[in-house]
Each structure stands twice: as structure tokens, then as C-alpha cells.
Amino acid sequence: MRFLCVYKPSKPEGTPPSETEMMEMGKLISDMTNEGVLLATEGCLPSALGARVRKSGDDFKVTDGPFTEAKEVVGGFALIEVRSKQEAIEQTRRFLKVAGDGECEIRQICEVPSMQLA
Amino acid sequence: MTATDVHRTIEAVWKIESARLIAGLARRVRDVGLAEDLAQEALVAAFEQWPRTGIPDNPAAWLMTTAKRRAIDMFRRNRRVEEKHGELARDAEELQERAVAELDAAMDDDIGDDLLRLVFTACHPVLKQDAQVALTLRMLGGLTTDEIARAYLVPEATVAQRIVRAKRTLTKEQVPFEVPKGKELRARLTAVLEVIYLIFNEGYSATAGDDWMRPALCEDALRLGRVVAELMPQEPEVHGLAALMEIQASRLRARTSASGEPILLLDQRRALWDRLLIQRGLAALDRVEKLGGADGVYALQAAIAACHARALEAEETDWAQIAGLYARLFEVMPSPVVELNRAVALSMAFGPEMGLVVVDALVREGTLANYHLLPTVRGDLLVKLGRDDEARMEFERAASLTRNAREQELLIKRAQKCSASKN
Numbered sequence: 001m002r003f004l005c006v007y008k009p010s011k012p013e014g015t016p017p018s019e020t021e022m023m024e025m026g027k028l029i030s031d032m033t034n035e036g037v038l039l040a041t042e043g044c045l046p047s048a049l050g051a052r053v054r055k056s057g058d059d060f061k062v063t064d065g066p067f068t069e070a071k072e073v074v075g076g077f078a079l080i081e082v083r084s085k086q087e088a089i090e091q092t093r094r095f096l097k098v099a100g101d102g103e104c105e106i107r108q109i110c111e112v113p114s115m116q117l118a
Numbered sequence: 119m120t121a122t123d124v125h126r127t128i129e130a131v132w133k134i135e136s137a138r139l140i141a142g143l144a145r146r147v148r149d150v151g152l153a154e155d156l157a158q159e160a161l162v163a164a165f166e167q168w169p170r171t172g173i174p175d176n177p178a179a180w181l182m183t184t185a186k187r188r189a190i191d192m193f194r195r196n197r198r199v200e201e202k203h204g205e206l207a208r209d210a211e212e213l214q215e216r217a218v219a220e221l222d223a224a225m226d227d228d229i230g231d232d233l234l235r236l237v238f239t240a241c242h243p244v245l246k247q248d249a250q251v252a253l254t255l256r257m258l259g260g261l262t263t264d265e266i267a268r269a270y271l272v273p274e275a276t277v278a279q280r281i282v283r284a285k286r287t288l289t290k291e292q293v294p295f296e297v298p299k300g301k302e303l304r305a306r307l308t309a310v311l312e313v314i315y316l317i318f319n320e321g322y323s324a325t326a327g328d329d330w331m332r333p334a335l336c337e338d339a340l341r342l343g344r345v346v347a348e349l350m351p352q353e354p355e356v357h358g359l360a361a362l363m364e365i366q367a368s369r370l371r372a373r374t375s376a377s378g379e380p381i382l383l384l385d386q387r388r389a390l391w392d393r394l395l396i397q398r399g400l401a402a403l404d405r406v407e408k409l410g411g412a413d414g415v416y417a418l419q420a421a422i423a424a425c426h427a428r429a430l431e432a433e434e435t436d437w438a439q440i441a442g443l444y445a446r447l448f449e450v451m452p453s454p455v456v457e458l459n460r461a462v463a464l465s466m467a468f469g470p471e472m473g474l475v476v477v478d479a480l481v482r483e484g485t486l487a488n489y490h491l492l493p494t495v496r497g498d499l500l501v502k503l504g505r506d507d508e509a510r511m512e513f514e515r516a517a518s519l520t521r522n523a524r525e526q527e528l529l530i531k532r533a534q535k536c537s538a539s540k541n
Contacts, residue, residue, distance in 0.1 A: 001337075034230075035134075036344030039394060079394070081337065086130035111371060 151285030354411020
């Protein structure tokens, strides 16, 4: 089963990762890829470059970044393939240890019923 | 955390870490069976202690240290292998002195090699194939005997027996914990890939039982394939197998209806195909070609699967190319099943008569007499030629030959449709 992990760092945007942090993250990404667990992952550029698009009735409202509420800012995501939600949590723990303080929202990806049989 | 949560966490950690744990231990004690027992003991210790102490900061290192201590205890008790004892004792003292992070790094150094040794040991030819499969799922996939038993629809006791016997055989035959070299590597690698693909196939089209697929087995095989591909990045066939499994797995969601009935390739809703897996499969196929292995058994099958994957609509399928690929596949793997598939591709590219010629040759040849797909394909072609009576008999025959309940249902329906259209 697959999970989408969305990372929301608690440190303010624009704090560049240190050399060590980048190396550690690089190693984690390659480890998780080699284990067949990590299917895709990307980090996001500062929210100043992003936007929010909302629809309400016939109205579309576009708000340009930056987004002020730190805990709402998505830092990046990972798509992982694991055998249980618990495994997804453990993998996330592994990730957060390297990524630093913040939170990860883990959401199971919808797959057809047959995929959930086993 | 409640006790149940801790248990769930331990199980998850075990699934993630057990292969590396067993592999690392096996290098030290030079006995895969013993390594597995030690790892199991560490797991039991975790179940005893973690609910009280909480999950350690580095669960993998905790398990490894615990397992090593057990090893030392055991060697002390048995006084069997004195020199190993000394080595391990030194090892353990060092361990305690080192910082956890450092230990982790040290373990990581050889871990790739260790895992690869474990793969090759689990698939060693002194073991029968069902034992290789069970051992691979158990030691590399981290599955319990119960999970393996459920996946293969055999009693748990059978699987447990199989594993115990396999471990005993490895010890008795003194199978070295190593990756073979040179010529032998090639031969053994074939066995390794076969075992992984066997697991995938059992998940993809279950040979028996009520479910047409057991997707969890596919996922396990896919993961194993990815691991081996990264452990042996220079071996084209490894990527060929990975490519094949990724692309086939991309169709899992489209292969059954909501009620669990099989949906054949050409009737599948291609929007349900997993684009990410297709992409990964095509990328793996790319690696095969760069390594010059496009004519490998798995690479060719992957190339065929890729032809389907590239067609956004069934009508866009390049059947002529597929027929050509099957012809090449037949050269490296002369099997009547390949020929049967070529017949299908030919019929799609050039008409049912063309396919029927090849199929009838196969019927005369007789090796596939009990293979349900031969009459299935023949039935298909006959329907297309408007020969419904003959087609019905073929579908009935096919239904009597399959042991998969879902498939049987589908075939009986098709047979009925043939009689219906006549009236």
C-alpha cells in the first residue's frame, strides 16, 4: 500500500539546510530508494513562489505566496510503498530524524478494493 | 503509547529491519539459520522490553546489539565454536564503547554485500524451489510463516516445516554465506531472479484459490526486485526483471472488477494503469539497454509489456512489434507458452487465421495439453472467426483445466455466451 507523506517543517521558511543535513538527507533518500520503499520525493521551493487557488461558487480566488502560517507551509512530499500504516509511520520517523522538527501528514493512497485484500 | 501500539511498532520495525539484521548476523556467525534464530530472539526481547522502556532511538542498532549478545551467550553455553566466541566477544565490547550513530554507520558499510549474500543463500540450489521461495519471503521480505502460508494457501505448519528444513539443509550442506563469482554467479543469479519472479507471479495470477490476485505478494516481489537491482546495478537482467514487474504491476488496479472478476488486458481501463510504475518500468528498461542486455529473457518480456504500457488505447497497440519481440524471446527461451503468446500477437496484427495456424501447431505438438490458456486462446480466435460451436468447447475445456475459481467462472461465462449467440 502507498502513502503520501507531506512534510511541514517547523523552522521558518528560507532556512537553508546545512551541508551535513543535505548529505544525511541524500543518504536517506538513496537508502529508501534502494529498499524499494521510496517511489518519489521532492522538496518545495519557498512559498513566495507558490499560490493558493480557491473556488467558491463561481468565484476563483488566487492568493500568491508567501504563506505566513509556518505550520501550513508544505516543505516537500514523499510517496512511499510499504506494507502497513505502521511501517509508513516508522519510515516517517526515520525521515523526520534527518529532516528536523516539524510534522508529517501521512495519507494512504486510494487503491481499488482488490489491493486491500491481503 | 499503548501496549498494542508498541507491538504494532515493533512489527513494523521488524519488517523494515529484519533482512539487514539477519544478513549482518549471518556474516558474523556464518550460518544463515542461526542468524535468523538470533534475530528472532532479539525480536522477542524487543516485545518484552520496549513496552516498558519505550521504542529506542535507533531500533535497528538495538536489535543488532541484542542479537549479538544472544550469540555470545549461546556460544558460551554451547562452547561449540571457541574462535567465533572470541571474535564475537571482542565485537560486542567494541560495540558497547562506540556511539550508536557510529555503530549504525559501521553496520551500513557492508550491509549491501550482506544482503546480497543473504539473497544468494536463500536461493541456493541445494534447496527446492518452494523452500527457496519460503526462505526468501521470510528472511528478505520479513514475512511471518503465517503470512507466507496465507499467501500460498498452505497450512502454516507446512511453511514452518519447510523453513526449518531449509535452514537445516543450508547448515548441513555447509552452504557458504557468499555471492558466487564468475560463471557460477550467472547460473545462481538466474535462480535468484526466478524465485523473485515466481513470487510476483503467484501474486499476479494466483494458481489456486478464490482470488484472482494476491497483490501483497506482488508488492513484496517488486520490493525484492528493486532491492536486488540496486545491489547489482551492473547486471542487465536484474533491471530487466525489475522493469517487467513494475510494468505488470502497473496494471494491478485495472485487472479486476469491483466484484473481483478478472478483466483481460485489452478490456482494461487504461486510465487505471499506474503511470508512476510504468515510468519506473520504462526507466529500468532503459538501464537494461544501456547495459547491453536488451536480449535477456526478462528484458524482452519487459519490452513486450512496455509496448502495451505505451499504448494509451488498446487499439494503438503495436502488435507487429510485439509479435517480433516474442519471436526473439522464443530464440532465448524456446517455450510453447511464448509461442502461444506470439500466436495472439500475430492474430492481432495480421488476423485470427494467422494466429490459429500457430495455435494448431501447438495443439498438435501436445506439450501444452493441460495448460488452460491454450484452449482459451484457441477459443478466442475461433470466436473471431465466427466458429462459436468449436469455441464453446475450447472454453469449456479451458475451464476444466484451471484451478483458479475466478478464472473458471469467466471461462464458463464465455462458453455460455458462445451457445447463446448461436440461438
